[in-house]
Amino acid sequence: MVRQLGRTTLDRPLIVAFISAPENIRDLAKYQEIARRLADPRSIRDDRERERLIGEGRVVVAISCSIHSTEIVASQMSMQLAYELATATDPETREILAKVILLLIPSANPDGVDIVANWYRKTLRTPYEGVEPPELYHHYAGHDNNRDWFMLNLPETQLITRLFWQEWFPQIVYDVHQQGTNGSRMFVPPFYDPFNPHIAPLLLREVGLLGHKIAADLQAAGFQGVITNAMYDTWWHGGFRTAPYYHNSIGILSEAASARLMTPVTVTREQLAQARTRGMDSALEARTNFPDPWPGGVWRPRDILQMEIIAARAVLTMAAKYRERYLRNFYELGLRALSVPSGAPLAYLIPAGQGRDENLAKMLTTLIEQGIEVHRLDRELHVSTDQAGEREAPAGSYLILLSQPYRADVQALFEPQRYPNRRLPSGEAERPYDVAGWTLPLQMGIEYLPIMSVREPRSAWRLTLVKDETEIRRDLGLPLRRDSKSPVQSPIPHPPRIGIYRSWVATADEGWTRFVLDTFNIPYRSVLDAELRAENSLRSKYDVIILPSQRMREIIDGNSPDRYPAEYAGGMTEKGVENLRRFVEDGGVLICFDAATELAIKRFGLPVRNALEGLRSSEFYCPGSILALDVDTNHPMAKGLPPRVDAYFINSAAFDVMDQRRARIVARYAAQNVLRSGWLLGEKHIQGKAALVEVTMGRGRIVLFGFRPQHRGQTWGTFPFIFNALALAESPRNE
Template structure:
């Protein structure tokens, strides 16, 4: 067997590797990977695809009494997502009993410590180990094949201990990606020419690498399937999310992680996480497997909630991330001097030299065994501690409690400075360890300020929602992640206010309290600098993301204890059916605030029904409608669509007796071109998903088609997402320049996808398109096109270098993914339905200055506050004041919509989707009216 204990003799071509003494496997009738695949997975120049992996799972599931195979749902492309449950036959026979114990302990409801100890004694540890999330990180899926085989066939003492004490959930996160990447790699007969760096599209149908940023939102089916197992079915105490590639000059990154960690979760989680990480390092080093690093060896932190391993922290589960080197094409470990000196974060350096896929698989095996052996030896403690953390959350939610955030520490220091003299309780100490101490009385007055208590819960009344279907989507994101959502069956009083029956309630007295707080409360990221006075230390991913702001939810924070006649919502919600209100025969009015009304509008336009937007506010049936209300004149076709769609979509239509007065903007069916490029652009993929959800007709467009011109004959609108336009040298717009293959190196069917947006070839065609009546929407870094197209806008967040604008120094201005409050003019068509104050997602974005007196540019959204930060981290935020976020520009007969913030970021900021959706319909309507 290629990957057996005796097979690994040399390490890195220069260093012997000690092998753990593991008993040879007793096959016991289980087909080995070597027998099942045409080439053994883990061999050089070979990747097994998902079809072969799936077939192998089905085969061995029938051959071993240690494994049950479970279908956990379908992928985006319709493949079955399998989970292999591995344990002793005796445990599998009582699987539901042990799952019930894990659930009771994780939810921690109605248990005493004594009962929890008894359940922990009876239960089995549950560990999730996955593979394939990022499909080009191929080691994880190839490794899982061997790990499964070994766990089904090994009979050594450690394996038996693991099987007796642990239920292992082997999941696969991305079936579609494994199939795509493996097939692409294996297509060339000459194995030395095989590669997967140039796959033509994203390896998850819509979002590629961002499938590991979707965890708290669970928009993608694969994420929802995984979350269901983690937080609604199995409740594992350890969630091991395996990745690739490792740090340069090393083999693998293993926790502990660097700071900051998110202050919302239980501190016991942090210490357990470090404990398991240390166990993995010790196992590798004990087996003579050098090259593991931690903390400063990589940029990974535990702040952001959106990743599979990080959402676990907010659910009291130990989330592990490892990043290993390797691949089917042999690699070399480079010699990097700084990695050769042993230190705390890199205890055992690895020698440079050749590296093979099989070696990575042996490391994966050791890491999996370390985690599983830890779980087996600490079974009761893991089970009890997940209860303890859940019980802590329930207790904190039932009493006055405070979450101390970075801003509170700043306030404490300021309060201490304001004291004219130290009190008697805080006389100066000559102990140097106490020299930074302040008056302890400030603990209660500042850190435990009664006004800054954590809420006991949140009330979401239906009548306070601008967009009720979006609110239902928000509640479903909580339910998908195991949060308990309640619904009032009778009126109740909380915080001195009476709420009607039907209101939703989310209490913080629940085991998943950290996740509840993280979704409702704004993030307060610390001011994390490389050194005092130095540049900011880049966070891992983003810093501000709470969904209550991104989705525009109307809710009340209740600081006092409250109760009522509440029922737990048993499963995912559907929006209450909409209705046709009124008996008028002239037509129907729809509110512009609900995103789902764009679906209804698109259905009407597709059917050839007349639809218009009213330019002035109006009223009907006692309701006020802001500018942009949708007007649908009466017709049999419209009546049928409205009657069906209002019920499906949860929106109301108001039947009126006469056409509302005032000017209207007739809409027309639109032909949308969504710009992408070879390899796929993730922000474009998110927009693709949104356009499908909201039923906008569109076609994906590549640069060669743009460069060919005659665009008006095919498109009314072209959408350029963030990252679709490469940056120029020293450009004040961030972006990325794609690395693309030579045409002759890829199949002919994909060659038309090659190319990039260029100033010389593409911009003249875009200019001609707009001047002839086309609409162009640019978002984020794509706004570099604005000045090139002649728009009277210039980037505002710049400094002049050699007479040219360049990005601001990060010490001057730095907003790495945060929510920023902006002003909006909702009377402008591009902003119809948006509130006059809105939280924008801002990620290294640009802001703009409009040329004075320009007759062709209108300011749609802008920053009026010197401190617009609402959630996350911002340095130099005052530089935004007075600048413009979104601009509506006339270009000849057409339009350019310059949208600085990422208004569709990962399909999360529902409240700002309208800037895109409005632009898709408004631009063509305006052009048609000219």
């Protein structure tokens, strides 16, 4: 049975196939209800009913393919897997169909699959065959579409999250990926350290058990080069395979070595010898976690497909053979979550009247959509916190109780992260797989308090369970969503003419910049390299141009003509740089995010330098963390912002300013206690340094963001800096 979940970002259908025995398909509603009740032990009256549900239930397994659409083989594999399950009559397949309900998602990014397929056909039998498309393979997020599983910015993540955590509650989720060409042939769990402390130990053990089953089946089938305990960790929350852990489910990832899209490649021993990653010193060196290296040779998409089929069947076989075990563990993990550990908060309070209603509506909607229970206080309570003693929680505030089945999700989103100080033998920092910190209220700019106790007895509490986005927006007096268009009103009444630079070296930061402006209904145009190279009068077309975060070399040089057709090769070139200079001198505003500040500083001779440039990671390192800023609230770019703001820093910049007559500092990294969540090594190198600077040049100005003000569409707390910077084009220059 195939069901359409909804429409994608570019209005394609997003589908899921339900695969099971005919009698299970006929009774899908029954098994869905069993899964729902096992997910919430409060809905089960007694032990007898629990045993009946476990006895009758089916293991729900979700397999999702090609969310990263250049990792294209899995979407092809899904068709083969469906065919084999539908036609095979062997005992193993019959047992899978009888005891498992498979939710098969052939692609979590069908827009991207079309982009990649069209590009591959266009370049087939040309010198460019097999290179990645010169555009984001998700309209907004590119590779970051697998970084959206707690923020739920994208329609695809919203739809699949609803399928998983509000409708079907899978016990096992398998996310099928591909990795680079020259390393191991496939990674499967167990994962590398560090692990997130809010993941139940039982889940980590079950993840390892399934991973070793996959590895053993691949070895038995004659496949070499399978690695475990390498590269990929479970620290970070926001991926497809990590979100299940915070819903009491098992999350599995496999990463097969890639070909060149669908074109075979030849991998040499020399390439394999040089391949290194966490947990693998060489792709030719045998270790306990890598006992049978692959010696090299031709690597085909068919090899990838065969490995992924074996992996998928291994997961399904385990689910069938240990049906009762998976259902019972799922129930028990939810039950344990209802008991809040000693010393942990009872709840998190979001006080009413903060004045950031759109931020609050987005955050609460995000929590509810992933299954977290949010309550509204209908009368005041007197609560004790670990920060400010007793205080009144006014009516209209929101309360997130920790005693709920997805307690781990609440803790992982609300607590500050403290990433361990992991070093290589050389003393250099060991790079995390993704980011180190992400605490949601800090990113959103929302005040929140951990509640340790409440003075009033429980019978005196008056709470209303909040159901959905519509209810929240009504409570806060915000415009309601009428269609697929964002209901958020533009913060700029008369927006300037805005251009966003779009390089053919595609960067997700550019996509997220468009996402933020689209979300807030601010019009803009994309500015391509050809226009920047040719246009001598940019000022006649634009008031503001934004350079998303991208290294100077990529911006100027672009793609190599050896790898891409002429229309996608080369960057803005020196001619484009000179035209940007003229644009600013003629009165335009150039806004540079993070890495793009390098171009403006070095090519325009600004009295600013990046104080972190040249430091080794043993001296300074801050990968994906939340840092505190001290803000000059008198500057127009700080309008509506408090004196202390949390900002997202991802190996970003900090500035020394040499001429404060030309370069005015809008915000600095805090002088003390800079780190709010994540990992910061070498704090002294950033304390008190400028984080946001406005520089005058000719009749215009350049705005330098040392941090990521729109990181992955998550950092609502720093969006006002962007909006205020855009509004500079309307205001007289502050001399």
